[in-house]
Amino acid sequence: xxxxxxxxxxxxxxxxxxxxxxxxxxxxxxxxxxxxLKMGVGNTTLPLAPMVVSALHEAVNKLADASTYSGxxxxxxxxxxxxxxxxxxxxxxxxALSADEFVLSDGxxxxxxxxxxxxxxxxxxxxxxxxxxxxxxSNVALGNQIQYMPCTSETGFVPSAPDSAVDIMYLCxxxxxxxxxxxxxxxxxxxxxxxxxxxVLVFDAAYSAFVRDESLPRSIYEIPGAETCxxxxxxxxxxxxxxxxxxxxxxxxEALVTGGSNPGxxxxxxxxxxxxxxxxxxxxxxxGGLAALTETGISECDSLVDYYLENAHYIKKSxxxxxxxxxxxxxxxxxxxxxxxxxxxxEFFDKLLDHTQVVTTPGVGFGSEGEGYVRxxxxxxxxxxxxxxxxxxxxxxxxxxx
Ligand SMILES: *Cc1c(COP(=O)(O)O)cnc(C)c1O
Numbered sequence: 389x390x391x392x393x394x395x396x397x398x399x400x401x402x403x404x405x406x407x408x409x410x411x412x413x414x415x416x417x418x419x420x421x422x423x424x425l426k427m428g429v430g431n432t433t434l435p436l437a438p439m440v441v442s443a444l445h446e447a448v449n450k451l452a453d454a455s456t457y458s459g460x461x462x463x464x465x466x467x468x469x470x471x472x473x474x475x476x477x478x479x480x481x482x483x484a485l486s487a488d489e490f491v492l493s494d495g496x497x498x499x500x501x502x503x504x505x506x507x508x509x510x511x512x513x514x515x516x517x518x519x520x521x522x523x524x525x526s527n528v529a530l531g532n533q534i535q536y537m538p539c540t541s542e543t544g545f546v547p548s549a550p551d552s553a554v555d556i557m558y559l560c561x562x563x564x565x566x567x568x569x570x571x572x573x574x575x576x577x578x579x580x581x582x583x584x585x586x587x588v589l590v591f592d593a594a595y596s597a598f599v600r601d602e603s604l605p606r607s608i609y610e611i612p613g614a615e616t617c618x619x620x621x622x623x624x625x626x627x628x629x630x631x632x633x634x635x636x637x638x639x640x641x642e643a644l645v646t647g648g649s650n651p652g653x654x655x656x657x658x659x660x661x662x663x664x665x666x667x668x669x670x671x672x673x674x675x676g677g678l679a680a681l682t683e684t685g686i687s688e689c690d691s692l693v694d695y696y697l698e699n700a701h702y703i704k705k706s707x708x709x710x711x712x713x714x715x716x717x718x719x720x721x722x723x724x725x726x727x728x729x730x731x732x733x734x735e736f737f738d739k740l741l742d743h744t745q746v747v748t749t750p751g752v753g754f755g756s757e758g759e760g761y762v763r764x765x766x767x768x769x770x771x772x773x774x775x776x777x778x779x780x781x782x783x784x785x786x787x788x789x790x
Pocket of ligand 1 (some may be wrong): 430494498499520560592593594622624625626630631635636743
């Protein structure tokens with residue numbers, strides 16, 4: 389008799405984005421004449437970079453011809469792409485990693501969710517609060533213990549090292565949902581904690597391309613000591629618009645050790661895990677990724693990020709002008725906004741939807757510390773962004789909400 393895994397019963401029933409979409413859809417069906425502006429969801433909207441588009445076309449043409457056709461490739465990702473990534477880390481971050489320390493995948497979401505499965509079940513996992521929900525849900529499904537690290541505006545929503553020893557700690561910087569970036573000093577404290585306590589840091593750098601302030605770290609390996617305690621996950625999704633194409637990578641340094649393991653053992657275990665459950669990313673997607681990492685590709689993809697960053701700066705300035713308390717938006721596509729008049733996240737969400745038809749994401753959906761905030765995303769078009777900000781400015785100046 390097959391019995392459903394009971395850990396899944398511990399999952400919270402509703403995923404925040406689904407509920408937001410339901411509310412927006414309800415509003416549209418009740419008010420068909422009022423178009424809503426979606427400023428909540430973290431999904432890219434710009435078309436792919438020209439360099440990437442031609443590489444994707446070429447990859448499809450190769451598959452259409454018997455003399456250039458290829459089937460299964462390296463399950464861990466093509467060697468050329470892993471080398472290109474290692475070169476990129478060296479040039480862009482001054483970080484020395486070997487191509488063998490990179491394992492390619494179909495997404496940072498799946499990698500961050502799957503990494504704990506190579507460690508002993510029932511492990512204690514620390515996450516930021518507020519948090520990207522994937523870390524929590526995947527670890528609950530695995531039967532792991534979640535420990536929340538409260539993150540408040542006083543520390544830029546970066547947690548301080550826990551008092552006790554945890555086995556795994558997730559960090560996301562630039563942060564989703566708060567849009568803030570951890571400083572070198574803050575990350576150094578957490579790296580030192582991890583090395584001291586044999587904690588594995590899982591560093592989600594999905595938004596690293598949005599960091600334009602040179603003083604802020606973009607890879608955890610810019611922090612001394614990180615190679616012995618940190619796994620880094622990153623993706624082509626937000627930088628190159630691969631949210632639908634699907635391509636990502638995880639770095640497990642040879643030097644990483646934990647709980648009595650030898651150097652190279654954690655890397656070998658992650659590779660082994662991928663060999664069991666995954667057959668490698670799409671060869672078409674990998675051709676696109678290789679093109680994105682050429683000199684022209686990098687500059688074209690960076691331009692996509694420039695566009696979103698301009699939106700982010702506009703949102704931040706505009707909401708500040710309306711008297712709201714605003715975080716993020718400088719080196720990140722997310723703007724984290726304190727609700728006026730101590731409204732709850734959902735109350736402010738509803739007011740914005742009813743009075744301005746702007747859809748945000750209620751902060752409480754990311755954890756209890758997100759209560760009293762909403763998240764704006766900068767991934768909408770420039771026109772939608774300006775329109776949304778005009779409506780909110782008009783609404784807030786016509787009420788006594790702020
Ligand atoms: C969007 C996002 C990712 C990217 O996931 P993919 O599966 O590579 O598309 C990872 N982490 C965070 C925090 C994100 O917001």
